[in-house]
Amino acid sequence: MMNILKRVITVLLCLILIAVAVVYFYMKQPQFGALPEGVRLERIKKSPHYRDGKFRNLEEKPTIAEGYSLVGELWESLTKDYPRTAPKDSLPSVKTNLKTIPADRNVIVWFGHSSFFLQLDGVKILVDPVxxxxxxxxxxxxxxxxxxxxYTAEDMPEIDYMLLSHDHYDHLDYETVKALQPKVKYVICGLGAGSHYQKWGYTGRQIIEKDWGDKQEVKPGFTIYTESTHHDGGRGFTSSQALWLSFFIQSPSMNIYYSGDGGYSTRFKKISEKYPSIDWAIMECGQYNKAWQSVHELPEEVAQATTELKAKNMLPVHHSKFTLAKHSWDEPLERISALSQSKNYRLATPMIGEVIRLDDPAQTFKQWWKAVK
Incomplete structure (x- = not known):
């Protein structure tokens, strides 16, 4: 009996060692990026937002809300059926030739989820491309x-600035970023995220790492500010080693705010006080759940935050491409459309690839998702 038990234990230990080895070598693949080290790590340690070996939110609160548990959420995901989390039909879209858009046009082209192209006062900006x-x-x-x-990397024109909100896989995509490297002049990312780009072949001249409250001068009258959000980051087993950002883009003709990912907090009122004129707010709205409400806003909070920003127009993103939550795929659009009817901002709901004319207050958008099963 003891011999059998010893054999069983030996087999189990061997299986565990094999599993550990497989994970170890798999994690060596380039898509996992790299952790900051050397001079980059020393700079990170000087940030007031880095404490005890990781970046911290301005307001500390648990990721999983009170009354919920990580184990419980995982169990429900495995055992419970959630209807319509993905569309059965192919989503309608428009294939716009970004390379032929006149340089004097101010436009946004959304690619689904949080990826979008912004051309503003002749500057070409690509955000969170996947x-x-x-x-x-x-x-x-x-x-x-x-x-x-x-859309593919080949469809992109030459890019002046590529912006990264944070290093999660649905915002920082190895294959996309690698393919775009020859087209990108500069990348603006949070402290620590530059280690990923450096591993993937970007030069030191291309990488600009910023803390909250920093800025990058683009040209006279055009500045990109990096601000806070309430979220986290990470691509492997070590989390929060690269800072997560939101962006305020101030150009001669208009001001645009991109929220990045993050739960609701008082930062929106503070952003409005710091930047009192926001023409367009590009807001995370999707992949939410009350269990992790602290790091992803509910639609009601998106509407409230947009109102607090005093934005004239709002484009909801972080939806209609990937299923990363339990809600139906079109629920973010349905809910934010209903919530926005009585608000002071104009809601834009373009199809993927449809050109948003930022200077055209008369442009209208269809509720395209209603025809999709």
Missing amino acids: FSGKASPLPWGVKAYKGSDI
């Missing part, structure tokens, strides 16, 4: 919806 068709480092991971992944 064109690989997936939001996971695993081959069987989260895939893009049919029709939502029609």
